Amino acid sequence: MSKAIVIGAGVIGSSIALELSRNGDDVIVIDKGAGAGQGSTSASSAIIRFNYSTLDSIALAWESYHCWKNWREHLGVELTSYSQLFDVGVLMLDAPEIAKERIADLYTQAKIPFELWDKETLAMKLPHLDPGKYGPPKSISDEEFWEDSTDSLGALFTPQGGYVNDPLLAAENLADAALSRGAQFRFKSVVTKVMQKGNRIIGVEINGSEKITADVVVNACGPWSSEINKMAGVGSEFTISVRPMRQEVHQVNAPLNLLPGPIMGDLDLGIYMRGTPNGGLLVGGTEPECDPLEWVDNVDKVNMNRTQERFEAQVTRAARRLPALQIPNTPLGIVGVYDVASDWTPIYDRTDLDGFYVAIGTSGNQFKNAPMVGKILCQLISEVEAGRNHDVEPVRVHCGHTGNEINMGAFSRKRQFNSESSGTVMG
Numbered sequence: 001m002s003k004a005i006v007i008g009a010g011v012i013g014s015s016i017a018l019e020l021s022r023n024g025d026d027v028i029v030i031d032k033g034a035g036a037g038q039g040s041t042s043a044s045s046a047i048i049r050f051n052y053s054t055l056d057s058i059a060l061a062w063e064s065y066h067c068w069k070n071w072r073e074h075l076g077v078e079l080t081s082y083s084q085l086f087d088v089g090v091l092m093l094d095a096p097e098i099a100k101e102r103i104a105d106l107y108t109q110a111k112i113p114f115e116l117w118d119k120e121t122l123a124m125k126l127p128h129l130d131p132g133k134y135g136p137p138k139s140i141s142d143e144e145f146w147e148d149s150t151d152s153l154g155a156l157f158t159p160q161g162g163y164v165n166d167p168l169l170a171a172e173n174l175a176d177a178a179l180s181r182g183a184q185f186r187f188k189s190v191v192t193k194v195m196q197k198g199n200r201i202i203g204v205e206i207n208g209s210e211k212i213t214a215d216v217v218v219n220a221c222g223p224w225s226s227e228i229n230k231m232a233g234v235g236s237e238f239t240i241s242v243r244p245m246r247q248e249v250h251q252v253n254a255p256l257n258l259l260p261g262p263i264m265g266d267l268d269l270g271i272y273m274r275g276t277p278n279g280g281l282l283v284g285g286t287e288p289e290c291d292p293l294e295w296v297d298n299v300d301k302v303n304m305n306r307t308q309e310r311f312e313a314q315v316t317r318a319a320r321r322l323p324a325l326q327i328p329n330t331p332l333g334i335v336g337v338y339d340v341a342s343d344w345t346p347i348y349d350r351t352d353l354d355g356f357y358v359a360i361g362t363s364g365n366q367f368k369n370a371p372m373v374g375k376i377l378c379q380l381i382s383e384v385e386a387g388r389n390h391d392v393e394p395v396r397v398h399c400g401h402t403g404n405e406i407n408m409g410a411f412s413r414k415r416q417f418n419s420e421s422s423g424t425v426m427g
C-alpha cells in the first residue's frame with residue numbers, strides 16, 4: 001500500500017482517486033475549488049464518441065463508453081443521484097480531418113459497430129439537415145461562406161455513443177465513490193509547492209505552509225497542469241507540450257424535429273452539435289483554420305463571458321446545417337479552457353521525477369475517457385512503482401468490457417508526435 005496524492009478533483013483526478021483507493025492505496029485528493037468537478041470539467045459538453053486518430057485512443061473511448069453505460073456498476077456504490085448517458089448515436093459528417101476510411105478500419109479493429117452513410121443515405125435519414133458540402137470552413141464575414149454548396153456529404157455513423165447529461169455530477173459521482181473507498185478530499189486547498197528529495201517525490205505543500213507527504217503524486221490539474229509541472233521541475237524532457245486554450249460552447253433552442261438526434265461532428269463547417277435533455281442544442285467549435293485560436297497565459301484570468309462574435313460564428317454555422325434553427329440575439333452558453341497537447345492527444349504517463357505522474361493534455365476531448373483513465377493510471381503507477389521500465393517496455397492494459405488492449409506508450413510524454421492527429425479537438 002502506498003500513500004498517493006492526486007492534485008485536482010476534476011473528472012480525471014476523481015477517477016484516478018477511485019481506482020487508487022480500490023487498489024488499496026491511501027489517497028488524498030487536493031483541489032483549490034470548493035468541490036469535485038468545478039474546474040474545466042463543469043464546462044464540458046460531455047460528448048461520448050469514439051473517433052480518434054489512433055487505435056489506442058479509440059480503444060480507450062470504446063471501453064470507457066461501457067463504463068458510462070454501466071455507470072452504477074462502475075462506481076460500485078449507492079448514491080442519491082447519478083449522471084446519465086444519453087445513448088443517441090454519433091454522426092461524423094464527411095471532412096478531410098475525419099479520415100472516414102481510416103477510422104472505419106480502426107473501428108473494425110476495435111470491434112466498434114459503425115455504418116458508412118453515402119450522400120443518399122444521409123439525405124434520407126436526416127431530412128431536416130442540409131447535407132451540402134461547404135468546406136473548408138470559412139468566417140461568416142467571408143462572402144464565400146454564403147455561397148451555395150458544391151456537393152453533398154456522407155457520414156460515418158455509430159449507433160452507440162452520445163453524451164452525459166451532467167459532467168459536474170459525473171465528477172461528483174466518482175469522488176463520492178472514491179470517498180466511500182476511503183479516499184480523503186481536501187477542497188479549497190491550493191498546491192503551492194511540489195516537494196522532492198533527490199530525484200524522488202516526497203509530497204506537496206498546500207496553501208503556502210502545510211506539508212503533506214506521499215510516495216506518489218499525480219498531476220490531474222487540467223488546464224493548470226503546466227503550473228504544477230513547473231513546480232515539479234518536469235516538462236522540458238517531454239516531446240509533447242501542453243498549453244491552455246479558451247473555448248466557448250453556445251446553447252440555443254432546437255427545433256423539435258431535431259431531437260433526440262445523434263451527436264454531430266461537422267468539420268465541414270467547423271462545429272459540433274448535440275441536443276440537451278431539455279430541448280436545447282449545444283454548439284461548439286472544432287478549431288477551423290479561419291478562426292483565431294485563443295491561447296491562454298493565465299487560466300485564472302480568462303474572460304469567462306461568452307462573446308457576441310464567437311456566438312454568431314458558431315450558431316450561424318449551425319443554422320447553415322440546420323436551416324430551421326433560429327439564431328437568438330443574446331449569446332447563451334459557457335466558456336471553458338482546454339489543456340491542449342501539441343498533437344491533441346493526452347499524456348498519461350510517469351515523469352523523469354520518480355513517483356510523479358501526469359494525466360494532462362486532455363485537449364478538450366478526454367471527459368469521455370475519464371472512467372478508464374483512472375484504471376490505466378492506476379495500473380501504470382502500480383507497475384512502475386514495482387520497477388517496470390515503462391519508457392522502454394510500455395504498460396499494456398486489458399479492457400474488461402471490450403476485450404481490447406491499450407498500449408500506454410501511445411500516451412507517453414516522450415512519444416513521437418502523433419502525425420495522424422486531426423490537429424483539432426477530435427484528437
Ligand SMILES: Cc1cc2nc3c(=O)[nH]c(=O)nc-3n(C[C@H](O)[C@H](O)[C@H](O)COP(=O)(O)OP(=O)(O)OC[C@H]3O[C@@H](n4cnc5c(N)ncnc54)[C@H](O)[C@@H]3O)c2cc1C
Nearest residue numbers: 008010012032039040041044045046047191222336367368
Ligand atoms: C468547453 C469544453 C468542452 C468540452 N467538451 C468535451 C466533450 O464533449 N467530450 C469530452 O470527452 N471532453 C470534453 N472536454 C474536455 C473534458 O471536459 C476535459 O478533458 C476534462 O474535463 C478534464 O478534466 P480534468 O479533471 O483533467 O481537469 P479539471 O476538471 O480542470 O480539473 C482540474 C482541477 O485541478 C484543480 N487545480 C488546479 N490547480 C490547482 C492547484 N495548484 N492546487 C489545487 N488544485 C488545483 C482545479 O481546481 C480543478 O478542479 C471539454 C472541455 C471544455 C473546456
